[in-house]
Amino acid sequence: MSRCRDCEVDVEGDWSRCPLCSGPLAGDPGVGPLPAVPLRFSRRRLLRALVLTSIGVVLVSFAVQLLITPGVPGLGVLRSVWLAIAGLWLVVLMAVHKRRNLAKSTVYFVVLVGLVTVYWDYLLGWSAWSLTYAVPILCASSLLALMIIVHLMRMEVGEHIVYSGLVVLLGLTPLVFLGLRWVTTPLPSAICGALSVAALVLLQLARGAETRHELAKRLHL
Numbered sequence: 001m002s003r004c005r006d007c008e009v010d011v012e013g014d015w016s017r018c019p020l021c022s023g024p025l026a027g028d029p030g031v032g033p034l035p036a037v038p039l040r041f042s043r044r045r046l047l048r049a050l051v052l053t054s055i056g057v058v059l060v061s062f063a064v065q066l067l068i069t070p071g072v073p074g075l076g077v078l079r080s081v082w083l084a085i086a087g088l089w090l091v092v093l094m095a096v097h098k099r100r101n102l103a104k105s106t107v108y109f110v111v112l113v114g115l116v117t118v119y120w121d122y123l124l125g126w127s128a129w130s131l132t133y134a135v136p137i138l139c140a141s142s143l144l145a146l147m148i149i150v151h152l153m154r155m156e157v158g159e160h161i162v163y164s165g166l167v168v169l170l171g172l173t174p175l176v177f178l179g180l181r182w183v184t185t186p187l188p189s190a191i192c193g194a195l196s197v198a199a200l201v202l203l204q205l206a207r208g209a210e211t212r213h214e215l216a217k218r219l220h221l
């Protein structure tokens with residue numbers, strides 16, 4: 001047990017600072033009175049969802065190539081669906097390994113790979129494929145990954161608020177490019193926007209009541 005000299009209280013558990021005054025604690029913290037809650041998700045269910053979603057994305061890409069693209073130039077761009085699957089796996093695996101900073105790492109991932117594709121597009125003479133396809137695909141795959149994660153992993157209430165913000169950000173970015181007319185075809189951005197709405201609905205269903213309560217508490221409503 002450690003002790004705060006200012007408050008003259010003994011503090012039980014693994015605290016680095018005094019929970020009352022945030023001052024320094026003296027003594028050995030010892031073992032906390034509460035059991036450590038393990039991360040609750042089934043690796044097998046997660047992998048199955050991931051594999052099924054990947055197969056679904058590939059099938060949809062084949063269907064789109066069959067049905068839509070014959071009249072559209074740039075058929076090969078749809079093959080960047082592999083980018084979507086790579087992104088999906090990466091975000092889910094990040095969630096499994098580094099769960100606490102998932103929102104931040106997802107944003108870093110999308111921004112970093114997005115910038116690389118924009119630079120690549122620029123080097124190839126700028127046909128806007130990066131903003132038309134690559135960035136919406138990255139955002140959409142991150143949204144799909146988030147939906148899998150929210151569906152299969154137990155989340156803290158605060159995390160749902162962070163994820164809702166992330167979902168809005170991922171959905172809005174391609175729509176902003178669309179609004180600025182920086183893209184050559186609106187479909188990928190529109191799909192991403194629709195996915196974002198679906199993810200928001202899923203988040204609301206998953207933890208809606210608790211999230212609203214937590215928001216009200218934080219905003220002092």
Ligand SMILES: [Zn+2]
Nearest residue numbers: 004007018021
């Ligand atoms: Zn204190």
